Amino acid sequence: MNSNTPTGFLGRLGGGEAAIAKSCVIVGLASIVLVAVGARLPDEAKDTLYWLQRGIVAVAILILLGLFIRHPRHSGRPEGLTQPLGLSFSLALASLxxxxxxxxxxxxVTPLLVAGSWLMERSGRA
Structure with missing residues (x-):
C-alpha cells in the first residue's frame, strides 16, 4: 500500500475537503434515523432527540456553506467537491x-450558489 494513499473513513470518501463534504451529506441524511428512534420515546426525550437531529443537520449545512465560501469558483474547487455541494439540497429532507x-x-442555499457560480463562470467563457 502506498504511504500517500488516504486511509480510514475520510480516505475512502476521497480525502480532503471533498470527503468532509460527502460525510456532511451522509451524516445529515443518516440523522433521520434519530427521528425514527425518537418517535418511540416519551415526549421529553423525543424533543431532546429532535433538537439533536436538528443540530446535526444545521452543522452539516453550515460546513457545506463554508466549503462553498472557501471555493466559490467552479474551476477552483478541489476535485470531487462540487458533487456533494450540489447534493446538499437533500439536507432539506432531513430538516423537513x-x-x-x-x-x-x-x-x-448552497446548491443554488453552486449552480449560480457554475452558470456565471460558464457564461463568462462564452
Whole structure:
C-alpha cells in the first residue's frame, strides 16, 4: 500500500475537503434515523432527540456553506467537491422530517450558489 494513499473513513470518501463534504451529506441524511428512534420515546426525550437531529443537520449545512465560501469558483474547487455541494439540497429532507423550516431553506442555499457560480463562470467563457 502506498504511504500517500488516504486511509480510514475520510480516505475512502476521497480525502480532503471533498470527503468532509460527502460525510456532511451522509451524516445529515443518516440523522433521520434519530427521528425514527425518537418517535418511540416519551415526549421529553423525543424533543431532546429532535433538537439533536436538528443540530446535526444545521452543522452539516453550515460546513457545506463554508466549503462553498472557501471555493466559490467552479474551476477552483478541489476535485470531487462540487458533487456533494450540489447534493446538499437533500439536507432539506432531513430538516423537513422534524419541521425545522430554517434548515429546509438553508439547505437549498448552497446548491443554488453552486449552480449560480457554475452558470456565471460558464457564461463568462462564452
Amino acid at each position: 422530517v422534524t419541521g425545522f423550516w430554517p434548515g429546509v431553506f438553508a439547505a437549498l
